[in-house]
Amino acid sequence: MTHPHRYDQAAIDGVYRAIRERRDMRHFRPDPIEPAQLARFIEAAHCAPSVGYMQPWRFLRITDTALRGALHAHVDAERALTAEAMGERADEFMRLKVEGILSCGELLVVGLVDGRERYVFGRRTMPEMDLASAACAIQNFWLAARAEGIGAGWVSLFDPEHVRTLCGMPEGSRPIALLCVGHVEEFYPEPMLQMERWDRRRELGEIVYENAWGTR
Template identity: 60%
Template sequence: MAAPAAHSALPATCEATVTDPFSQGDIDAVYRAIAARRDVRHFVPGAIDEALFARLVNAAHLAPSVGMMQPWRFIRIRSDAVREAIVQLVDEERLATAAALGERGAEFMRLKVEGIRECGELLVAALMDRREEYVFGRRTLPEMDLASVACALQNMWLASRAEGGGMGWVSLFDPDKLAALLSIPAGGKPVAVVCIGHVAQFYPMPMLEMEGWASRRKLDDMVCVDRWDRKANVE
C-alpha cells in the first residue's frame, strides 16, 4: 500500500497569522535579546512580580517539542528548607566536579556557579515520567525530549532578559538525589535548577569568558557544507 500523500496546505487556523509580518523594531528586539542573554549568577534579593512569573512560565510552555509531547515539568520552590537542601546538593556536586577537573579544580572552585540563595524565584525543570510512551520523533533519537525542555528554558531565558530580569541554569547536582528530594516519580528526571530574579547589572559578556574559563569559538568553525570537513566560511 502506498504511503499517504503529505499535506502541503497550511491548516486553516494558520491563515490569519502566516502573513502578519514583524516590524523591523520587533526583529531587532529579538536579536538584541539573544545577544544580551546571560547565564546569571549574581542577583539582588527580592521576590519577582507574580504576573511576571506567569509570563515567564507561559513563555517556556510555548516552546516547540518533539511530537508535541511537551515533556517539561516545573516545580516552584517556595520552602526555604527545600531551597537550602538544593544548595547542599549543588555544593556536593561542585566539590565532585572540582576533583574531576584535576589541575583546573582550584580555578573552578573560585567561580560563582549558582545564585540559589539570592534569587527571588527558584524552579526545578524536569523531564516528565512515562516518556517511553512517546515515539513520534524519538524512535531513533530519544534524547529529543531533553532538547525540547532546553527549548522551553531558552524561551524563558530570552523572555526574562527582555523583561529586565536575570536567569541562571544550574546543572551541578545529582539528578537521583534531587528527584528524591522533590518526590519526582520514577521515570521523571530533573535537568535544571533555574534561578530567576532581579539584577544590579548584566555581565557585558558571558561570565565564564570574563573569568577566563573559556571563550566563544568562531562561528566559522561551527558551520560546514555538505560534509563535516568542509567549512562554510560564515562570517
C-alpha cells in the same frame, strides 16, 4: 522586497537584542518576582516546540526555605566533586561562582515527565529529543526574562536522582535544571565564563561546515 510575514524592524531588533544579551546569571538581588511576571515567563516556556508535541517539561516552584537550602547544599557538594574531576583546573573552577540558589528571588526545578517512553513520534531513534524539547522551553523562559530585565541562571551541578527524591518527583521523571530567577544589579557585559577566561565563544567559521563534517 519586504517579506509579508516579517516583523517590523523594532520587533526584529528586540528579538536579536534579547538573544545577544541573554546571560547565565549567578548574581542576584533577593527582591521577589511579581507572580504575573513569573507566569509570563512560564507561559513563554510553554510555547516552545516539542518533538511529537509531547510537551515533556514541568516546572516545580520551590517556596520551602528548607528545601531550597537542601538543594543548595547538594549543589555545593557536587561542585566540590566536579572540581576533583577537573584535574589541573580544579582551583580555577572553585574560584568561579556557579550558582545563585540562596540569593535569587525564585528557584524553579525544571524536569522531564515520567512515562516518556510512550512518546515514539520523533524519538524512536533519538529518545533524547525530550531533553532537547525541554531545553527549548528553558531558552524561551530565559529570553522572556531577559526582555523584561530579569536574570536567570541554569544550574546543572547535581545528581538527578538525588534532586528527584528531594523534590518528591515520580519515578521515571528527571530533573534537568535548577533555574535561578531574579532581579540583578546589572547583566554581565559578556558571558561570565568568557569574562573569567574559562573559554571563548567560537568564531562562526569554526562551527559551520558544508556538505561534509569539518569542511568549511
